Amino acid sequence: MGGFRLTKWHSNKRNVLNAIPESERASSVVSLGRSDMLPSDKALGVIWDVNEDKIKFKVKLSDKPLTRRGILSIVSSIFYPLGLVSPVTLRAKAIVQHLCKEKFGWDEQIPQEYHDKWKSWVKNLQCLENLSVNRCFLPRDVQHVKNVQLHIFSDGSELGYGACAYLWVVDENDRTTCSLMMGKARLAPMKQVSIPRLELSGAVTACRLYEILSDELELKISTLNGPKFLHKNSEHWPRNVLDEELGISETDTEIKKEIAVHATTTNAIDNLLGYFSDWIKLRRAIAWFRRFKIYCRNRYLGHHLPCNNGNLNVTELREATDEILAHVQMIYFSDEITNLKKAKPVKKGSRIASLYPVLVNELIRSKCRLNYDLSTCPVILPNKHHVTTLIIRYYYETTGHVGKQQVLAASREKYLILKGSSAVKTVIDRCVPCKRQHGPFCKQQMAPLLEEQLTADKPPFTFVGVDYFGPLNVKLGRSIVKRYGCLFTCLTTRAVHIEIAHSLNKDSFISAFQRFTSRRGIPEKVYSDNGTNFVGGEIELRKNIEQWNKATISNYMLHKDIIWTFNLPYASHRRGAWERMIRSTRNIFKALINQQLLSDDQLLTFMAETERIMNDRPITAISDDCRDLPVLTPNMLLLMKSNTSTPQGVFDRKDIYAKRWWKQIQHLANEFWKRWLREYLPTLQQRSKWQR
Template sequence: MADIQAMYHQVHVSEKHINFLCFLWWPGGDTSQSPLEHCMKVHFYGAVSSPSCANYALRRTADDNAQHFPHEVVNTVKCNFYVVDCLKSVASEEEAVQMVKDVTALCHKGGFNLSKWISNSRTVLLSIAGDCRAKEVMELDLDVDQLPMERALGLQWCIQTDKFKFRTSAQEQPQTRRGILSVVSSLYDPLGFLAPFTMPAKLLLQELCRRRLGWDEVIPHSLSKKWFEWLEDLQKVAEFNVDRCVKPRDFGDPATVQLHHFSDPSQVGYGTVSYLRLEKDDRVQVAFLLGKARVAPLKQTTIPRLELTASVLAVRVDKMLQKELQLNLEKSVFWTDSTTVLKYICKGTRRFQTFVANRVSIIREAADADQWRYVGSKENPADDASRGMRAENFLKGRRWINGPKLLCEPKEVWPKLDADLDVIPAVNSVVVDFESATDRLLCYFSSWTRLKTSVAWFLKVKRTLVLLGQKRKELCASADLNKDKLETQEHAAERKIQSFKATLKGQSLTPEDLEKAGQSIIQYVQEHKFKAEIASLKNGCKNVSKGSPLYRLDLVMDNGILRVGGRLDKAALPAESKHPVILSKDLHVSVLILCHIHHQLGHAGRNHMLSRLRQRYWIINANSAARRVISDCVVCRRNRGKLIEH
């Protein structure tokens, strides 16, 4: 590892651009004199353009001198630099020594001087001039002294043991949302080694968001206890370490290199973890590469959808690793414990809902169906990330870092996708629909007028059938039982019934029919929504239980319909205004009534809607219901939308 000394100052600015980097300065720093105008001829720290210009110059240096250096050296300069830092691993000390010389020479061609070299090999450090080594090893006796610890924010590289560790001495912060976020963010973990451990802290932050606490508002005592427990666990993480190198030194060149990705969700979050599997002869090496843990959305969603979301995350991680790893990789393998996801992927040509279809499309574009395999929930390491772990369990159980035992077994014993789906026990399920035909009818219509019209016709047909039945009974009862006259009387009765049908056929709906239909609908939904309250009133109780949402409305029954009571009996108001009909805001009928009023008033505002509504109806929490109706109205959204500015 090394960095480029004063990288930006080594890159000159063209003559036509130096006027963009002008500044004023006093001669000799004497502020009593008039300032002079100066121009920067090189790029400087703080300019937005400096990083991209400096990196372009470095890559251009590699391209211009590609013929004079090995391909591996040129590729190192182009792919292993992050701004001023270079990080490179090679198989042997001899290669490392030569790589240091060649990379230094190549960068020098462009005016870049490499310094602050550090390595886990003493031989490599001895081959580097003392003034070019990192400050930590510059004065060490490399034959005797122990190699130091290299720090990068919260991540530590123990050069002596070649392991990664974590610094967990977080600064004391207030118990607020801002303070908690500061502590959690200070734990620098770009590769996700500690993803299962940090998950509980992320869930705590999400809970604070759910409760809408301010950034500097003190958190409740119940959550404060969880936060202190996590801080105590944070101190134990100092014991955690993981090998930097993914391949043992004596492993040699692997015959096959393959990425394996595991994904899993839970009610609170979802996660993925990726491993690199190296195989040579009968020897298998599995190494942790990258882990991610994310909290589930605040909006409640189903587990199958979270499983699909986790699978999409695994596919995107694979795409990124395929691009970054400079290895000859075989086809990646994706593991999930969700048979639902596997069936979605296998039946990718079927039509799904938009949410499912979009994510299945992403998965199928990045990977083939035969790359997906089933893994049992108990063997899935991604389960650790989706649920989170305490520090003690995380340190004891090394499955997250070492990978599942399944990967150490030969490929021949891995279950195939088709076999997995066949092994899944067949479950015959019967969906029992308890929704009545009347409920389906009420939810079918999107207009209050159409619903009343439909119900009115049903009621008219019902009355007609009842009348026909009564007419038939009357005609049959008046008929003479004499067998000789029976046939003639039956024909006469049939003619009278047909005449009665013709009379009914020409009928149409009247306002009274629509009014009765509306009352029937209200009575039906009230009987299903307010069963306990209606039963209480029918039993002679004047008041309902205090836990009822109708407790404060002084209920009265009027022809089987619940209405608001009160002291407006003697007021000079219509009866419906004095005692409006009670409805709940979560009823489909309530939404239809609000939409009907909204359209009647020419898409008026909320207050006007509520004023008209309360002339006949009392919808519980009508304010929020009216607001939702207005927000869902296409006409209102179009009329009140912001104009596009060019």
């Protein structure tokens, strides 16, 4: 037993219990007197009546709502590992299955029909307490057995299927005992299954029961030789008692014996046509089959038909094509073919009556006004056959995936397809390469706002996004050189700071970043693209900042490490805050310069002017009421900020008249942030585009 020490022993024999120490017994039989009755015990969800050595059942149903969940909970609480209560629980499980079929929710109240069935089942469930089963399959006084047989029965119905096993024992005194050992029952599948298949499922369950019991039973089963009557002549076999009582004889002529024949017909040609997805491959395959048929007829039937060797020729492909088309027409136009063979016109209600059909070499063709040779008339084809789809796809691919009209015109030279316009459109709509090439572009959703864009009461340029734009052509002497704009935007106030970089390397970027921090202060967090100049600049900048932190610094100013965040590659939706600023800067640049060449001094002056225009732009809606406050712009806060740290504290409206100027500026800054939270921040809630 795995080396575990077994305790809590219980037995229906007192001498066995007395031989077990009290510390090893079950708690109910520790202090048991000689005259006391052996108490019952619970095991595996059932009750063991120790005195009678029988298994009994105790039904204790909890109060559950009459829903699918509540019913399933109650049914699952009734358990017996040997399956002896399966006939009882199967009815309740069928109620759950019907509720599942009708798609009732787990906590939805069941209708009155199932309510009545459930109440009836619960009422009859109490009778289960009157059922008792012998724990031991053999009587107590049996010492030796002569014959042991295992009988297993199975059956199936519309409700379910199952199997049960009986142990048949004959002792030395020729006494016979039969005990139910085990049973299993299953509901029929929700998908409708025939009764014979359900009976086969029951037989499979019976075989599994036999495997389990034959492995677990220590008794030697003697049923491998079958019952005794099988060893005698058929005259000694058991007779049908019902036939003898009714007086029915096997030679009675009034008895009609029914013979059921089940046949399944499959069309091999249709399966072959549906196997191929290419018109050329289908034609070649049919041509090879026709050649192989001629070869077999010559070899095995003694025919002398001409049979080609080597590769297929044009004649064989044409004959294979005609045979394919004739088969398709025979499926859809069989009545029309019959009339045309009798030289009769097709019926007026026929789909091809208006096409003036004629039968040429077993093929129905449409005789139009331009065709003098009937063999060149187009073959009439249905619109919903697989062969028609292959033909349309062939012309669609050979014409270079063009439009519907051109494909239809190309196919009309040989084939006239009923409802050809809709048939061609269906094939074009299912073309996978065209879906990939002409399908709509993926629409990305606007990214959620960064936490830094929603943080108020921070100095401008505390959280910064940086990107380059350009190149900008500058006149240097007699040559023209390139300059680049390095744009820093405040993620909170949407203020802009522009620096000129002479190149795109990391040294030029670090110089521009140092000029920016000298005038705007050191930011806490910087966002940028994954450009090599930014990556290299961040590494170099971190080394410099580490050196700054090692130096002796003043007590009132502390250099903080900058958190540098790089966007994911190709994630353009994550940098819209500064990409939009670059677009506005370019618009101003084009409007003011008008393709003029500037010098470095002129470019610096122009960038300062562009920065002023950008920071004077409104970030809130402009009101038509003159009594409203002026529109909110980034410059409202920039012109009140210095590069030093601003003292923090609580400030009142009267501080605007204070003699200490820094209190006046701080009050105005607080007013800016109040309006920022009230007027600007709500405008960021709605996604103006890319909603999906």
